[in-house]
Amino acid sequence: MEGFNEQVVKRAKKPKNLIIKIIAVMLLILIPSICILLAYVITTYLIYVGFFLFLIGIYLVWYVFTSQKVEFEYSVSGDELDISKIISLRKRKRMCKVKIREIEKLEKGEKSISGMRFSKNYIAAADIDKDEDNYYAVFNSPAYGKCLLVFTPNEQILQGMKGYLNKDIMLKIFYNKNV
Numbered sequence: 301m302e303g304f305n306e307q308v309v310k311r312a313k314k315p316k317n318l319i320i321k322i323i324a325v326m327l328l329i330l331i332p333s334i335c336i337l338l339a340y341v342i343t344t345y346l347i348y349v350g351f352f353l354f355l356i357g358i359y360l361v362w363y364v365f366t367s368q369k370v371e372f373e374y375s376v377s378g379d380e381l382d383i384s385k386i387i388s389l390r391k392r393k394r395m396c397k398v399k400i401r402e403i404e405k406l407e408k409g410e411k412s413i414s415g416m417r418f419s420k421n422y423i424a425a426a427d428i429d430k431d432e433d434n435y436y437a438v439f440n441s442p443a444y445g446k447c448l449l450v451f452t453p454n455e456q457i458l459q460g461m462k463g464y465l466n467k468d469i470m471l472k473i474f475y476n477k478n479v
Contacts, residue, residue, distance in 0.1 A: 304377050305460035308386075309452050311370040312427035324364045328357040366390075372424040374453055376400070376460035383424045383451065396422045396449060398439050400464035405438040406473060413438060413448065420444040426452045 335350030366388040372395075373384045383395045405412065413436050420441065425434045428450065437449040453461075462470060 303460055304375070305456050306373065306375045307454050307457050309372045309374065309424070309426045311372065312430075313368075317368045320368065321365060324361045328354070328361050331357065372426075372451070374424070374451060374457050376457055379464040381461065383422065383449070385424065395424055396441075396447070398437070398441075398449065400461050401466075403437050403439045403465065403469065406435060406465065406469045408432070408435055408473075410434075410436060412436065416446075416448075418446050418448040420447045422447065422449045422451075424449070424451045 332350040332354035335346045335353060339346035339350065369388045371386040371389075373386060373392075375382045375384075379400045381398045381400055383397075385393045385395050387393070407413070410431050416438065418438075428434070433452050434450050435453060437451070439447055439449065441447045458473065462474060465473075
């Protein structure tokens, strides 16, 4: 029996996002103002240039503001975990597709993978700083080798993965038994 489970996780807002927005608005005001001030010194055509830069800047600031809204979609279909990144509901990019049977490690908390090296990291967590909510999955990719996936699944996604996980991983996650 194949099931389909899906979850959408919104990325948490960070202070870095606020700083990017503030800088974008400051540049929107500063660059046309400089052009208008230079119009008095150089030529009056710079007033028109400043006006058009302001109009273009409004669009660019809107684009920066909306690009800060990022969501991750996890979907389990059969024995595959598919993770996509959705930027502002206008662009969808597939991050990775993993066969659940090929997951070597799946644990909560970063301490289990702290000494390991990975050729590729996929970070699709709601908040990377909240270590107690994130799951860390280690798997081998044919294209990259040993990879790390950091994600924040809910119980429904974990239940969809349950039937396809290795026995040791399943006992550790669902029954709290260390094998």
